[in-house]
Amino acid sequence: MAEKREEAAVENKKVVLKHYITGFPKESDVELVTTGTVRLKVPEGTTAVLVKNLYLSCDPYMRSRMTKHDEPSYVPDFIPGEAITGYGVAKVLNSNHPNFNEGDYVWGITGWEEYSLISSTERLIKIKYTDVPLSYYTGLLGMPGFTAYIGFFEICKPKKGEYVFISAASGAVGQLVGQFAKLMGCYVVGSAGSDEKVNLLKDKFGFDDAFNYKQESDLNAALKRRFPEGIDIYFENVGGAMLDAVLPNMRIHGRIAACGMISQYNLEKPEGVRNLIFLIIKRIRFEGFIVFDHHDKYPEFLEFTVAHIKDGTIAYVEDVVEGLENAPSALVGLFFGRNVGKQLVVVAND
Amino acid sequence: MAEKREEAAVENKKVVLKHYITGFPKESDVELVTTGTVRLKVPEGTTAVLVKNLYLSCDPYMRSRMTKHDEPSYVPDFIPGEAITGYGVAKVLNSNHPNFNEGDYVWGITGWEEYSLISSTERLIKIKYTDVPLSYYTGLLGMPGFTAYIGFFEICKPKKGEYVFISAASGAVGQLVGQFAKLMGCYVVGSAGSDEKVNLLKDKFGFDDAFNYKQESDLNAALKRRFPEGIDIYFENVGGAMLDAVLPNMRIHGRIAACGMISQYNLEKPEGVRNLIFLIIKRIRFEGFIVFDHHDKYPEFLEFTVAHIKDGTIAYVEDVVEGLENAPSALVGLFFGRNVGKQLVVVAND
Structure with a gap:
């Protein structure tokens, strides 16, 4: 019975790009969609990871993905109607991947939605230090x-x-x-x-x-x-x-x-x-x-920066928006300089 | 009596910038002046070198020197009425400098005139290989x-x-x-x-x-x-x-x-x-x-390039203009792409 309940599909709100744009983005170009569902279990025979998203990162490079490009850039264009993808912090709910276990916190490329099934795990990093605010992994430590x-x-x-x-x-x-x-x-x-x-x-x-x-x-x-x-x-x-x-x-x-x-x-x-x-x-x-291009240096960076956070020699300012429903305005606000410090969206606190 | 004759001042034609310019240079902005004279002997108590100029180099960077700059660039502006300075090949007629002797061939910064008294010898290099055309030191080997x-x-x-x-x-x-x-x-x-x-x-x-x-x-x-x-x-x-x-x-x-x-x-x-x-x-x-900024590598470059000249694996094309009187049109022509290959001016053949 317990297993059955885990496999049941749950509602999965997501934020999508409605259509490709040119010029400055508007909030109405991005919308919250509440129609999707997701099974909280990884499909058999895959090495995917099923996560609950906690914090999503709004980053300037995402603007490029909102425009249709004839030639591929270093990041693919968003697909209108599908959940926006980007950096975030998440908790692993279920995993078939040997590097990730239920209960792990991870950061990397996830979806702008409550739950994400992540098949491309090469951009997912297990969080080593959980004694600093996990939101830092969208910014300072991400x-x-x-x-x-x-x-x-x-x-x-x-x-x-x-x-x-x-x-x-x-x-x-x-x-x-x-x-x-x-x-x-x-x-x-x-x-x-x-x-x-x-x-x-x-x-x-x-x-x-x-x-x-x-x-x-x-x-x-x-x-x-x-x-x-x-x-x-x-x-x-x-x-x-x-x-x-x-x-x-x-x-x-x-x-x-x-x-x-x-x-x-x-x-x-x-x-x-x-x-x-x-x-x-x-x-x-x-x-x-x-x-x-420099991912081999992440561990060196992490140790250096965590040490400075802990001894108080590095300060950090976040601009925190609560709730997926406020993600469109947070993302768009970035291009008008509305954020003060690192812009992030809280999807859930744990 | 011989020494007296050496010290006599001789006529010294020179090419001067008439006035600072903006926009494309015209031949009339640069002129040959025949009023100057020079003593063919280095003043006592200096380490200057007196040279007879053989080949002068027309180089694109010289355009910047024809315009007045409020802030100094990496090369000084020309001084209107004085001989244009630039890279060239010359023969030493008289020297008080320990590194240069009468009869030496040199390349480096000299004047657009028949004879130059060079006080700043730090940009003067004694030519090591004279078994290649000396004009090459305005281009291929310069x-x-x-x-x-x-x-x-x-x-x-x-x-x-x-x-x-x-x-x-x-x-x-x-x-x-x-x-x-x-x-x-x-x-x-x-x-x-x-x-x-x-x-x-x-x-x-x-x-x-x-x-x-x-x-x-x-x-x-x-x-x-x-x-x-x-x-x-x-x-x-x-x-x-x-x-x-x-x-x-x-x-x-x-x-x-x-x-x-x-x-x-x-x-x-x-x-x-x-x-x-x-x-x-x-x-x-x-x-x-x-x-x-890289002058320490000149010897390495010279050996590499001379070897390739001698074994025929590097070709070289010069656009040669004869006579100081044709130097103004050669210089100006550079900015209209009139030259085919390296533009240089022959002042004297030896």
């Missing part, structure tokens, strides 16, 4: 945090005393890059889109300086004032006009880690960047990266 | 050749079998990059601005394919046809629209060596490059470089 670590240490190759600039600096990635840079003994300035975020950068994350880019009529001058000696490292999260303003302010042998270009994601035609000649004049290395 | 070597081997880090694209491929740098790439076992395509240059790439330099970019209405499609598998290495000499077309055609973990952006040098406002998001999608390293 993909965005690991992105900050790889981008800063592996791509930027910082040296003590260098001048570091970070755009979208209060976001999930930026806030951590700034703190890593401070730990390295760098001088760190961040830009963000509101005074509240700017205060967070200075007061909470220990940035040496920060500015609200929306209040600056001349980004080049804004950077020159804050970096009279120039910028050694630019951690690029936004692209477009900010990148164009940064380029002439770079120092010789500077490095730009291209992590994201969120200012461009909703434009029908990206802005043109005109100052690329400074790559030559200043001998700059401008390097794009994607964190999952 | 700054452009060394630029090709550093840019290709050090910045692009090529692997056998990779797909290589070179713009301005018949120029002093491009023709050599293509041949280095063929020696490495790469697949090599070049673009150039005339059918004559395209034929040179295929017939003389052994490129696998080449095209006239002026005949292509859709550069993206032109590249896709020639690189159905994509481009691993782009050797960037032109910037602008070509760069924008290359970016979506790059392969994962591709490399772009930013050597020059000649298509932009004469524009009041550079073109905007819109496809930089592909740096992230394809995890591309886009790196600017300047050859004089």
Whole structure:
């Protein structure tokens, strides 16, 4: 009787993209659907894992998946009508996979729904430290945090005393890059889109300086004032006009880690960047990266970051939305800069 | 009496920039001046070198020096009315410097004039191999050749079998990059601005394919046809629209060596490059470089290249103009693509 009950299909609310979009997303492009059901048991003969989703991550790269692409990108386009997929934290309810057992907490690629049957488990990681908030695995200890670590240490190759600039600096990635840079003994300035975020950068994350880019009529001058000696490292999260303003302010042998270009994601035609000649004049290395090329370094990152969380030398700010029904507005809000800190959605607390 | 004659001042024709310019240079912006004189002896108490100039090099980077800059670039602006400076090959007539003796042949930074008194000798190199044409030290064995070597081997880090694209491929740098790439076992395509240059790439330099970019209405499609598998290495000499077309055609973990952006040098406002998001999608390293950061590798380059010249595995095409009086048109012609191969000016044959 007990087994029978486990196998019964239960309701499974999910969040879906209604249709492919161009331009800025609207909340009405994404909707909660309550018609689906799921069996809480993994099909026989598979190595799938059945999870209950706890926390879902809203990440800028997801915008690209909302538009139809003729040629495949590094992440597939969403399929309208099916649950959105993305990073999340979940609890294993049932598993045929040798690495995952009932009761395990995992993070990785899951669905925007209450329960997910995960067949592609190569992007699923069993959570080692459960004595920190599990939501951290959508941010600080998950993909965005690991992105900050790889981008800063592996791509930027910082040296003590260098001048570091970070755009979208209060976001999930930026806030951590700034703190890593401070730990390295760098001088760190961040830009963000509101005074509240700017205060967070200075007061909470220990940035040496920060500015609200929306209040600056001349980004080049804004950077020159804050970096009279120039910028050694630019951690690029936004692209477009900010990148164009940064380029002439770079120092010789500077490095730009291209992590994201969120200012461009909703434009029908990206802005043109005109100052690329400074790559030559200043001998700059401008390097794009994607964190999952570096997965072998995750354990190293995890130990480093957990230690800093536990000794209080790394702070972290989340923007938490409760309930799957609020996931559409949380996702869309990201592209209007409405979030303050890492945007995540709570589906269930355990 | 002999010494007295040596010390007599002789006429010294020189080529000067008349005034700073914007936009495309005109021949009338540069002129031959015949009023100067020079003593053919180094002043007592200096370590200067007095040389007779033989060959002068016309190089794209010189365009930047023809415009007044508020902030210093990596090369100073020309001084109107004074002899233009640049790379050249010369014979030492008199020297107080321990490294240079009368009769030595040297290459490095000299003046666009018949005789130059060179006080800054740190950019002067004594020519080791004089059994090759000395004019080669303005190109193949000088700054452009060394630029090709550093840019290709050090910045692009090529692997056998990779797909290589070179713009301005018949120029002093491009023709050599293509041949280095063929020696490495790469697949090599070049673009150039005339059918004559395209034929040179295929017939003389052994490129696998080449095209006239002026005949292509859709550069993206032109590249896709020639690189159905994509481009691993782009050797960037032109910037602008070509760069924008290359970016979506790059392969994962591709490399772009930013050597020059000649298509932009004469524009009041550079073109905007819109496809930089592909740096992230394809995890591309886009790196600017300047050859004089790498001067310790010159001996290695020289041995490598001289060996290939002597065994006939590297070809070289020069566009030779005779006489200082023709230097203004040679220099200006570079920015209209009038040269076929390395542009140089013969001042004297010995």
